[in-house]
Amino acid sequence: MQATTPLGELLASPRYLPRLTENDTKPVERALAGATLFDDGVQLDGAVVEAAYAVREPEVLDHLREQRIPVLIDPQSLRLTTPGYLTNRRLVALPYLPASPMTPASTATDREHFVADALRFQQKAGASWYLTPSVPLRDEEGWSELHHDLTARTAVANGREVDSRELVALVAPGTAALRDPHALASRLLDLPVAAVYTQPLSLDPVHDSVDKLARAWRFCHEFEEANLPVIAGRVGAFGLVLQALGVAAFDSGIGVAERYSWADQVRPPRDKKDEKASGGAGKRIYVEQLLTTLPVKIVEGLLRLEGVRGRLVCNLGCCRQAGHVGLADRRGEHYLFSRTHEVEQLRAQPTRSMRLHEVHQQLLAARDLASVARRGLRDLGDLGALPPSFGHLETWLSLLARAEQVTAASGLPQ
Ligand SMILES: [Zn+2]
Numbered sequence: 001m002q003a004t005t006p007l008g009e010l011l012a013s014p015r016y017l018p019r020l021t022e023n024d025t026k027p028v029e030r031a032l033a034g035a036t037l038f039d040d041g042v043q044l045d046g047a048v049v050e051a052a053y054a055v056r057e058p059e060v061l062d063h064l065r066e067q068r069i070p071v072l073i074d075p076q077s078l079r080l081t082t083p084g085y086l087t088n089r090r091l092v093a094l095p096y097l098p099a100s101p102m103t104p105a106s107t108a109t110d111r112e113h114f115v116a117d118a119l120r121f122q123q124k125a126g127a128s129w130y131l132t133p134s135v136p137l138r139d140e141e142g143w144s145e146l147h148h149d150l151t152a153r154t155a156v157a158n159g160r161e162v163d164s165r166e167l168v169a170l171v172a173p174g175t176a177a178l179r180d181p182h183a184l185a186s187r188l189l190d191l192p193v194a195a196v197y198t199q200p201l202s203l204d205p206v207h208d209s210v211d212k213l214a215r216a217w218r219f220c221h222e223f224e225e226a227n228l229p230v231i232a233g234r235v236g237a238f239g240l241v242l243q244a245l246g247v248a249a250f251d252s253g254i255g256v257a258e259r260y261s262w263a264d265q266v267r268p269p270r271d272k273k274d275e276k277a278s279g280g281a282g283k284r285i286y287v288e289q290l291l292t293t294l295p296v297k298i299v300e301g302l303l304r305l306e307g308v309r310g311r312l313v314c315n316l317g318c319c320r321q322a323g324h325v326g327l328a329d330r331r332g333e334h335y336l337f338s339r340t341h342e343v344e345q346l347r348a349q350p351t352r353s354m355r356l357h358e359v360h361q362q363l364l365a366a367r368d369l370a371s372v373a374r375r376g377l378r379d380l381g382d383l384g385a386l387p388p389s390f391g392h393l394e395t396w397l398s399l400l401a402r403a404e405q406v407t408a409a410s411g412l413p414q
Contacts, residue, residue: 004128005046005070007166007194011229011248014355015045016239016343017072018336019251020060022053022090027254027332028060031318032067039317042336045343046070046128048231048251052090054125061126070128072231075118077102077133077150078172078199082266096121102135102150104142111146115153116161123162129194130158134170136201136262137177137184144177148187155191166194168231171223172262174201178215181222189226195248196223197231204259205238206292206392213238213399220247234260237291241396243346244359245403255284255335257293285331287312288338290373291366291393296328297385298377303327305376311369316341360400367393 020028034041047064054061054073064071076091081101085091096117098110106114118133132154134147151169158164169188177184178200188196200216208216220230220242229248232239236258239250252258285299286292289312294302302308303324313323316337318330327334342362349355370390377387 004165007129007168007229010046010070011195011231013248014243014343014346015249016339017046017048017231017249017251018044018339019048019050019074019234019253020053021050021253022056022058024053024254024332025058025060027330027336029063030330031333031336032063034317039320042317042333042340044069044336044340045249046072048072048074049125050074051076051094051121051125055093055095055121057125065126071126072129072131072168072197073122073125073127074131075122075133077118077170078136078262079266080133081135084266084268094121096133102146104146106146111150111153112157115150116157119154119157119162123165127165129166129168130154130162131168131197132170132193134172137171137173138201139174139176143174147171151188151193152191155193158192167192168195168197169193169228170197170199172199172201173219178219181219185222185226185228188223188228193228195229195231197233198223199233199260201262202260203234204261205235205396206257206259208395210395210398210402213395214402217242217245217247217399217403221245224248234258236293237286237342238392238396240291240342240346240359240362241399243343244356244400246352252339255286255293255331257282257284283328283331285327286335286338288314288342289366289369290390291362291396292370292388292390293335294388295385296331297383298388299327301377301380301383302373304380305373308369308373308376314338356400356404360397363393363397363400366390367397 031042046069049071051073079085080098081103083101096114098114115133119130122130132151134150137144137147158167198220203216220232223230224246232242232247232250234252235250236252242250283296284293285296287294318333318337346355346358349358370393
């Protein structure tokens with residue numbers, strides 16, 4: 001059985017949990033093992049494993065277990081609310097699939113079976129804690145009640161249908177729910193829930209406005225205020241900004257553009273052809289110094305720039321031996337090492353105001369480097385990928401300034 005780490009203990013300080021899918025087997029194996037016999041592997045705090053990957057019983061799960069890395073299995077229940085999953089070749093392998101989508105019209109029996117089966121699957125896959133198999137909090141009538149009902153049923157089934165584990169409540173707000181987190185938090189407080197996993201149905205931290213990101217943060221903040229630590233879903237480097245503002249943990253996929261759109265996820269496959277056709281163009285590398293995940297072609301351009309290359313050195317286990325050579329082939333390992341490293345640095349700051357100061361400084365340094373990088377990229381001409389605007393760095397700085405009196409907290413002159 002998986003040794004379980006109490007959630008309250010783990011989430012008492014900043015954590016990063018990689019979100020693992022079937023595309024991540026090699027980078028995760030290599031990062032856990034270390035680049036050479038003399039290099040330690042990456043020290044993960046935990047991982048979120050998507051059910052469609054876990055159901056294939058990948059060896060990665062055994063290795064996480066051997067290294068006593070706690071695992072949360074995402075039942076991917078948000079996708080089981082429209083008929084699309086019935087023809088999705090990855091999802092149809094899940095043993096708890098409802099015969100028809102989970103909606104407010106689903107019967108009590110269907111709900112009960114769904115919840116129990118989803119928990120059994122998580123237990124079998126070695127989950128350290130259970131994630132409630134809940135539905136999107138859509139604006140339309142009935143979804144909020146269905147969400148509460150499934151959450152409550154999960155709490156009842158925990159310890160009855162499966163061994164008892166701490167519960168993480170999946171809360172996936174649409175526009176209306178995002179504006180009213182207080183009601184959600186107070187209802188959750190009545191249930192035996194140890195933490196909350198938040199996933200706004202539409203969130204794009206690199207392109208969204210300050211207002212929208214502020215709402216996403218305030219949503220998390222409401223639960224943290226109620227002593228329910230939060231794991232913020234699929235936020236990428238924006239997770240550091242959230243952590244500076246008191247959010248416990250975040251997850252994000254390895255080397256993907258960090259954004260989430262429930263509507264895109266449940267779109268019929270025939271509308272997704274264009275994305276597949278782009279092939280390798282989607283490969284991305286995380287650049288810690290710029291707090292941005294960039295297309296490989298852009299990073300290769302940056303490494304050609306005299307004034308930038310020297311500032312993009314990575315001394316972590318992924319790159320220590322090879323430098324920039326072959327970085328594109330190591331991008332997955334580099335992502336895991338970099339993210340883990342930056343959250344470790346944040347964790348080393350003992351107070352909240354010091355964390356705020358740390359992230360503020362990182363953003364200022366990234367913004368400086370980004371303006372040099374942008375000029376250099378322009379001079380290089382066409383790189384076969386759109387040069388980034390890096391506008392999110394300014395947006396995130398504005399959010400920090402708005403959420404807290406940054407200058408006062410960091411002791412900088414006004
Ligand atoms: Zn690296």
